[in-house]
Amino acid sequence: MPYFLTNLAAKLIGLYINILSYLAPTAANRIAYMYFSKPLRGRLKKDRLPIILREAQQETITYNNAVFEAYVWPGNETKVLLVHGWESNASRWKLLISYLKKSGCTIIALDAPAHGLSSGDEFTIPHYAEFVNVLVNKYQPQYLIGHSLGGATALYFQAHYPNPFIEKMVVLGAPSEFNSILQNYRKLLGLSNRVFNKLNAFCIECYGMDLKDFSGAAFAKKIDIPGLLVHDRADETVAFKEGKRIADAYPNATFLITNGMGHRLHDDGLYNRIYDYLFNEKQVVSNEEIA
Template sequence: MAYFNKIPYYVLTKSIGLYINALSYVNPEKASKLAYKYFTEPREGRLSRKSIPQILKESEQEVLQDGNNNIQTYIWKGNENKILLVHGWESNASRWELMIPQLRKSGSTVIALDGPAQGLSSGTEFNIPQYARYVDALIRKFQPQYMIGHSMGGATCLYYQFKYNNPQLQKMVILGAPSEFEILLNNYRKTISLNSKAFQLLKQRFTERFQISPSEFSGKRFASTFNLKGLIAHDVDDDVVSFNEGKKIAEAWKSAQFIETKGLGHSMHDEHLYQKIYHFLFEE
């Protein structure tokens, strides 16, 4: 039954790719816009204010502004130690519901946000540079000393620190994060079967939009410039982001330690791992 459920998705993605490929010859601008749109538009992760998860109801909620965008934030108040949580793709702040109680045992203030086009934040597009601006808005307001990111949220944390070089950050935890943006693009290309012309248009659009080429957008490259302490954890059974991606980041980050897990998959939810994170943040 699972196989038959995948057939409509397969047909849809391949049909989108065929259309974009055809457009690349007759209307390159429209082709690049569509290829970019389908790459950056989340299909899941939205929340309704009428039915937000319990863990988020327990927080103080505040909306920050980033230009025309609303950034939904959640604060569990504690002492002057502050931790910022940055979720990943097609997710929202509730993904931290198992970790938040563990972190609050330290007495710290815990802060989380919904990323662009996720949770209760506004927008239709999710990309790392914009997400990093959201993170910067929260850091300027709350001034956390610690930051934890999962998956694309982890990649955002790496890019944020590379771009903004925040001296107030003392420690960063990265969970199941990709390193090389080109790998993400190539996976997308395979999924919808983009031809060479359409793929080049997509890469050109990214370069022009963010003033950095996909080949330079590298967590390994970003982390090699860091002085703050880091903890990187990645699961060998992660079927979303390759285990080798986590190793690349760890090998480049001189002041970071690497934890190899098994059986957690991409979610990285685990009591034992939470204890190691707690020890890294508060007891080292």
């Protein structure tokens, strides 16, 4: 859908929610949260899986009344777990997987809640982190790689689920502040103060903490394993300052800055750097910039 139509549809939805908030405030709040937490893209059909996922060993895992899909490309005892972002699925790792395979490692990926073949209609970072925790305990990977909200989930996971398995993290294009995400959503739909304040209170109830504390930077402060953080200066989806906040807070992180790769961060040169960081133990200079 062209951007201007997408933007117009968002504004019309926001107008409807704003009006409904005076007539049926509970329903308005429920609809506002639904649009905030429900991905519109990223689903997969089992009979139409991308080739990269058909090449993997698939496992459907049931956990706390939820079902999620995991994919394993078998290799040696070194294991890497891949955590994708919003409105995506495990197939987003196709290019990186081709690099990781060169090491001979075992690669594990999963579909987030309400994405890919996993169940549900709602995505939250704490719920996603529960899925990650199941796989970390099952496969005991040494390396964890996350992109976008998958990167934020990786930070949340490592801060809230201490474990002896993860030795290094790679976090790509992750947002830091939950409040920033919420404010962007408010701006997109043009939500009134009345609706936004109720949505904010509802999110605090759902996440079980003040949203000011729900921060990638706050989570990063608690992590002591080495991490490689990557963010593009021209990222139009997650502002560069978000990645910088995480890097400044993470005590044992290297911050790699890219130019012109955008939010997706699909690049041969970058993937070579990630490969070297994980498997060749080559030093990456913090705040180094690559094109």
